Amino acid sequence: MKRAYDILIAGGGIVGAACADELARRGADVCVVEAECAGSGATAAGMGHVVVMDDSEAQFALNHCSQQLWNELREALPENCEFDGCGTLWAAADEEEMNEARRKADHYAARGVAAEILDSAALAEAEPNLRPGLAGALFVPGDSVVFAPCVAKWLLDRAMENGATLITGKRIVELRSDGAVLNDGSIISAKRMVNAAGSLAPQLTPGIPVRPRKGHIVVTDRYPGFVRHHITELGYLKNAHASDRDSVSFVVQRRMTGQVLLGSSRQFDVTDAAIEPGILARMIQRALEYMPGLGQLNTIRCWAGFRAATPDNLPLIGPHPTRENLWLATGHEGLGITMAPGTGRLLADLMLDGEALIDPAPYLPARFANSEARHG
Amino acid sequence: MPERTCRIAIIGAGPAGMAAAVSAVEAGAENVLVIDDNPRPGGQIWRGETDDATAREWMQKFEPCGAALLGQTRIVAAPQPGVLLAENGAKTLTIRYEKLILATGASERFLPFPGWTRPNVMGAGGLQTLAKGGLPLEGKRVVVAGSGPLLLAVADEMWHMGARIKCIAEQAAPNAVMRLGLRLLGSPGKLAQAVQLKLRLFGVPYRMGWHPLQVDGADGTSGDDSDAPVASVTLTNGAAKRIQIPCDYLACAFHLTPRLELAHLLGCDTEWIERQCQRRTTVDAWQRSSVEGVYCAGESTGVGGVDAALIEGRIAGYAATGAQDRARPLLKQRDAWRRFADAMNETFAPRPELRMLPEPRTIICRCEDVRYEQVVAKESWRAAKLHTRHGMGACQGRICGGAAEFLFDWSARSSRPPVCPTRMKTLAERPSADQKGD
Ligand SMILES: Cc1cc2nc3c(=O)[nH]c(=O)nc-3n(C[C@H](O)[C@H](O)[C@H](O)COP(=O)(O)OP(=O)(O)OC[C@H]3O[C@@H](n4cnc5c(N)ncnc54)[C@H](O)[C@@H]3O)c2cc1C
Ligand SMILES: Cc1cc2nc3c(=O)[nH]c(=O)nc-3n(C[C@H](O)[C@H](O)[C@H](O)COP(=O)(O)OP(=O)(O)OC[C@H]3O[C@@H](n4cnc5c(N)ncnc54)[C@H](O)[C@@H]3O)c2cc1C
Numbered sequence: 023m024k025r026a027y028d029i030l031i032a033g034g035g036i037v038g039a040a041c042a043d044e045l046a047r048r049g050a051d052v053c054v055v056e057a058e059c060a061g062s063g064a065t066a067a068g069m070g071h072v073v074v075m076d077d078s079e080a081q082f083a084l085n086h087c088s089q090q091l092w093n094e095l096r097e098a099l100p101e102n103c104e105f106d107g108c109g110t111l112w113a114a115a116d117e118e119e120m121n122e123a124r125r126k127a128d129h130y131a132a133r134g135v136a137a138e139i140l141d142s143a144a145l146a147e148a149e150p151n152l153r154p155g156l157a158g159a160l161f162v163p164g165d166s167v168v169f170a171p172c173v174a175k176w177l178l179d180r181a182m183e184n185g186a187t188l189i190t191g192k193r194i195v196e197l198r199s200d201g202a203v204l205n206d207g208s209i210i211s212a213k214r215m216v217n218a219a220g221s222l223a224p225q226l227t228p229g230i231p232v233r234p235r236k237g238h239i240v241v242t243d244r245y246p247g248f249v250r251h252h253i254t255e256l257g258y259l260k261n262a263h264a265s266d267r268d269s270v271s272f273v274v275q276r277r278m279t280g281q282v283l284l285g286s287s288r289q290f291d292v293t294d295a296a297i298e299p300g301i302l303a304r305m306i307q308r309a310l311e312y313m314p315g316l317g318q319l320n321t322i323r324c325w326a327g328f329r330a331a332t333p334d335n336l337p338l339i340g341p342h343p344t345r346e347n348l349w350l351a352t353g354h355e356g357l358g359i360t361m362a363p364g365t366g367r368l369l370a371d372l373m374l375d376g377e378a379l380i381d382p383a384p385y386l387p388a389r390f391a392n393s394e395a396r397h398g
Numbered sequence: 399m400p401e402r403t404c405r406i407a408i409i410g411a412g413p414a415g416m417a418a419a420v421s422a423v424e425a426g427a428e429n430v431l432v433i434d435d436n437p438r439p440g441g442q443i444w445r446g447e448t449d450d451a452t453a454r455e456w457m458q459k460f461e462p463c464g465a466a467l468l469g470q471t472r473i474v475a476a477p478q479p480g481v482l483l484a485e486n487g488a489k490t491l492t493i494r495y496e497k498l499i500l501a502t503g504a505s506e507r508f509l510p511f512p513g514w515t516r517p518n519v520m521g522a523g524g525l526q527t528l529a530k531g532g533l534p535l536e537g538k539r540v541v542v543a544g545s546g547p548l549l550l551a552v553a554d555e556m557w558h559m560g561a562r563i564k565c566i567a568e569q570a571a572p573n574a575v576m577r578l579g580l581r582l583l584g585s586p587g588k589l590a591q592a593v594q595l596k597l598r599l600f601g602v603p604y605r606m607g608w609h610p611l612q613v614d615g616a617d618g619t620s621g622d623d624s625d626a627p628v629a630s631v632t633l634t635n636g637a638a639k640r641i642q643i644p645c646d647y648l649a650c651a652f653h654l655t656p657r658l659e660l661a662h663l664l665g666c667d668t669e670w671i672e673r674q675c676q677r678r679t680t681v682d683a684w685q686r687s688s689v690e691g692v693y694c695a696g697e698s699t700g701v702g703g704v705d706a707a708l709i710e711g712r713i714a715g716y717a718a719t720g721a722q723d724r725a726r727p728l729l730k731q732r733d734a735w736r737r738f739a740d741a742m743n744e745t746f747a748p749r750p751e752l753r754m755l756p757e758p759r760t761i762i763c764r765c766e767d768v769r770y771e772q773v774v775a776k777e778s779w780r781a782a783k784l785h786t787r788h789g790m791g792a793c794q795g796r797i798c799g800g801a802a803e804f805l806f807d808w809s810a811r812s813s814r815p816p817v818c819p820t821r822m823k824t825l826a827e828r829p830s831a832d833q834k835g836d
Contacts, residue, residue: 175785284822309822320792324814324815
């Protein structure tokens with residue numbers, strides 16, 4: 023039995039996996055402990071949309087660099103990761119939303135992200151199953167869709183090729199400054215710990231400002247061609263991000279399997295992963311307003327998962343402000359799949375004293391140091 | 399959305415569901431509703447049957463009894479306690495109940511072996527159903543293999559339809575089958591029936607301790623090498639002995655497993671019985687499940703055959719109506735059937751050797767074409783799902799889950815709606831009461 027790892031990562035979701043991959047590649051001796059199996063948390067629940075968002079400059083920066091890293095990974099990813107460069111259609115229902123589409127287009131253009139405005143007719147041609155009469159859309163061709171659990175698995179496999187150790191099926195019950203205690207009583211020693219336990223991160227590090235935010239997803243049988251892109255309604259911004267209340271919005275995507283994946287809902291203060299028929303019904307009703315034909319498709323399964331939400335919608339990446347040897351890589355809310363490669367890179371930059379790819383300041387957990395008591 | 403309100407809802411119009419309905423009405427229950435996804439009552443065994451005396455007796459009791467039958471209706475979800483969501487053709491409806499009796503029966507267990515996914519290799523009950531539906535078997539060479547009394551029943555029926563039954567291969571060891579047989583000789587019904595069947599099939603070899611090893615194709619390929627239809631099946635008795643039997647169809651099922659999707663969805667406790675290699679709903683003496691107001695009867699409490707299904711159905715029907723007094727005299731007989739059922743399930747539990755049958759390229763998840771080699775090293779059902787798509791297709795593990803449970807000791811339980819593929823529109827429906835809520 024070895025005495026101590028350089029770095030122990032709690033959680034083998036896509037974020038923990040990306041961190042392990044990056045750290046191991048740069049020579050760190052890494053051990054990942056995953057309670058279930060690779061990619062089984064939010065990573066298994068999410069839609070796998072790799073999307074550039076522009077809610078804030080900091081969000082954009084991490085998204086954008088992550089997307090570039092995704093594009094580098096693309097060639098290497100095996101088929102089961104289902105990388106699909108289908109692009110995003112931001113659907114605008116009315117003129118107001120169309121203005122938002124134009125604003126977004128300019129915003130992206132100014133930052134070197136290709137984007138194209140579609141009018142009503144062009145949108146109808148691009149997605150014939152959308153209800154007629156939508157105002158138009160913003161098309162972002164560089165976005166893509168992946169099957170995140172397989173990506174997480176693949177990243178962990180690659181980390182292991184670079185010497186990392188993966189322990190699955192064991193839960194960490196305590197993260198200490200010199201290692202971790204597992205549920206079977208064993209102790210793994212390490213010089214530094216990374217909490218990448220997603221929405222469960224506060225269980226291991228109480229007091230960090232992360233709240234679970236539940237989301238429902240529906241998947242259908244195979245209907246190739248029914249949906250051709252990842253489509254998100256532009257009302258999304260008003261609906262879901264804005265408030266603490268339960269909300270639903272229309273998000274639909276095609277999968278490489280020919281299946282259609284439908285989202286999504288957002289709820290705080292629920293910790294039970296059971297399907298809630300009421301919110302599910304609302305979510306589907308919303309989708310039927312945009313895409314009535316969905317109603318006839320056979321649904322084979324519904325599920326729910328938890329995003330790790332932070333007060334400012336930005337992740338926590340970096341050293342814990344007070345606890346020794348503890349680092350955080352969580353709090354990615356609805357963008358952790360997108361941001362995983364950038365997070366891995368940034369964390370490795372910070373931990374291994376490399377030069378940071380982007381300015382790390384906006385993601386440092388220290389930004390909440392003073393408000394911790396409030397969230398504790 | 400249309401709504402039906404009833405006092406007692408019974409899901410499944412097989413022997414258990416019919417008996418439950420008859421008893422509930424007899425004990426004074428009003429407004430009893432029986433729901434089945436088939437147009438006619440009778441369940442797996444009596445659907446469209448008229449020449450069996452017990453079937454006739456129960457059809458005659460059921461039809462005029464006053465319980466309403468909602469046929470061609472599938473329960474797809476249970477959005478809240480006391481409410482079921484159902485699909486009936488293009489329609490969606492809500493069913494409200496006070497008491498619920500699950501009588502959802504069992505389905506065949508399939509175990510993978512090289513070539514088992516080739517055309518004309520079918521479930522035993524599946525081929526029986528196709529034959530009843532018009533598939534001509536006259537003169538066709540059929541091998542029946544797997545386990546359980548179902549093999550005899552199916553072979554018998556197909557023999558009457560003109561099939562040439564080349565062989566019945568029962569994987570259970572001969573002495574185990576004999577012991578069960580002896581135990582049954584004294585008792586009425588089931589075994590006498592099985593023995594009779596066997597006699598009628600006289601001339602058909604009934605090979606105990608034999609199981610299929612591999613299916614070869616008409617194009618000369620063997621095992622998993624191609625998708626050509628079956629041309630022969632190789633059977634083995636585990637020792638060095640093998641025989642290859644040419645055939646047009648291989649009808650194959652390894653006994654039955656209870657259908658538990660609805661029980662799991664409703665949150666009823668289920669238990670894994672290791673010696674029987676079977677998961678079943680946990681019930682008390684009154685057929686009550688762990689969930690208040692939900693009863694289970696018939697195969698869903700453990701595969702037990704028609705007689706067990708009937709008596710459990712009667713007890714559940716009485717108990718759900720509050721007529722425990724009427725049920726009490728039946729308990730002893732029910733327990734006797736249950737003991738027999740346990741012995742039967744132990745006898746026909748797949749032998750551990752069958753775990754070795756799949757080869758690396760053998761498909762174990764038909765919906766997603768996942769092969770044995772892709773999943774054998776996975777740590778759990780969930781890992782297999784997430785990393786290979788095993789069980790992620792349209793059947794959601796209803797078909798491959800039983801095999802996974804046996805081969806890898808994985809629990810493939812799911813309590814996510816819908817219980818079967820369901821139009822998305824149906825899941826957009828909300829019962830009127832909570833519509834104003836949000
Ligand atoms: C409905 C929904 C839709 C989404 N859609 C998208 C999308 O389209 N695009 C996008 O970019 N993002 C999306 N997301 C967000 C994305 O899924 C998450 O941000 C991302 O998966 C987070 O990855 P993670 O590794 O941090 O967390 P997780 O995937 O949750 O991984 C954490 C892991 O830690 C393990 N763990 C927890 N506690 C312990 C412990 N004590 N010991 C050991 N292991 C432990 C867990 O088992 C888990 O595997 C969506 C999320 C949801 C819920
Ligand atoms: C394929 C097969 C073939 C068989 N053949 C024979 C045979 O030839 N001889 C013999 O002695 N025994 C046979 N059996 C065994 C026999 O079916 C049982 O012993 C007996 O019928 C059990 O009765 P039951 O009422 O518990 O279940 P079943 O008779 O199976 O009745 C259950 C009913 O519930 C319905 N149902 C289930 N879920 C839902 C839902 N969600 N919504 C609506 N309806 C639902 C089903 O369609 C079915 O009609 C067979 C079993 C199977 C599976």
